[in-house]
Amino acid sequence: MNSPKWLVVIAVLELFGNTLYSGHAHAQALEPKKANVAAKPWLGIAIDQGSKGVLVKGVLPDTPAEKAGFQVGDEVLKIDKSVVKNPNELINVIGASGIGQTVTIEILRNKKTITKKLKLVLRPDELQLLRDRLVAKPAPSFDLEVIHGKETGSLEKLKGRIVVVEFWATWCPACRATHPRLSEFAAQNPKIAVLAVSEEEKDVLQSYANRLKPNFTILRDADGKSPAAWSAGSIPMLSVIGKDGKVMFVTVGAGDAAEEALKFAASMTK
DSSP states (O other): OOOGGGHHHHHHHHHTTOSSOOSSSBOOOOOOOOTTOOOOEEOOEEEEEOSSSEEEEEEOTTSHHHHHTOOTTOEEEEETTEEOOSHHHHHHHHHHSOTTOEEEEEEEETTEEEEEEEEOEEOOOHHHHHHHHHTTSBOOOOBOEEEESSSOSBTGGGTTSOEEEEEOOTTOHHHHHHHHHHHHHHHHOTTSEEEEEEOSOHHHHHHHHHHHOOSSEEEEOSSOHHHHHTTOOSBSEEEEEOTTSBEEEEEEOSTHHHHHHHHHHHHTTO
């Protein structure tokens, strides 16, 4: 069953520019390119269900939302004349707007209603966005509960080692498809820490670990802060962290995409 916290992931697929993957927040086969596909605008925010509207969980730098002064914790109530009560409604309203169009957004902040105006721009490629956001920068830190495996859940304690981090969920078929290879890789490369991070309930993850018995370490993020910090809008998302604690490589997807990440990590040990 999908965790409610992954609503933010489904929303992020649209607002963070998911041009590579579609469906229910997991990587699927690429569809043939179609001519004359309408370009989609974006805001540049991570969203989730709020108490009165749509909660802003993250604001990407150099985006319309950041330039307009959006803040984490804001709740979007209305876009122009359209009331938005959930992430899907917000996605639909923004998607129906035109690039270059200026919209007025009503926001609830600290129990006060304010308005922001911003001009919508073309959403960038998701993978390039991730790489611009993360590569060659210090990896967003986390210290998470270990559900299965021998590694620590603290990135800080893993400095000095190469680390592969996967964001995933048990309900994601593409994620599950990466795990036999990820387990094999972890067994063959004991000097590399391989961590798989999910927001799901402890019993769900423990049951999965008991069935698969992977050689990698499964971590649980109970509050969902690490996927937001890593801009993990599509899963499976794999990153490689160098010994200095900086992100060296990021990709999204199973199959060849995942293999590329593992080959990159292995190359760093030579």
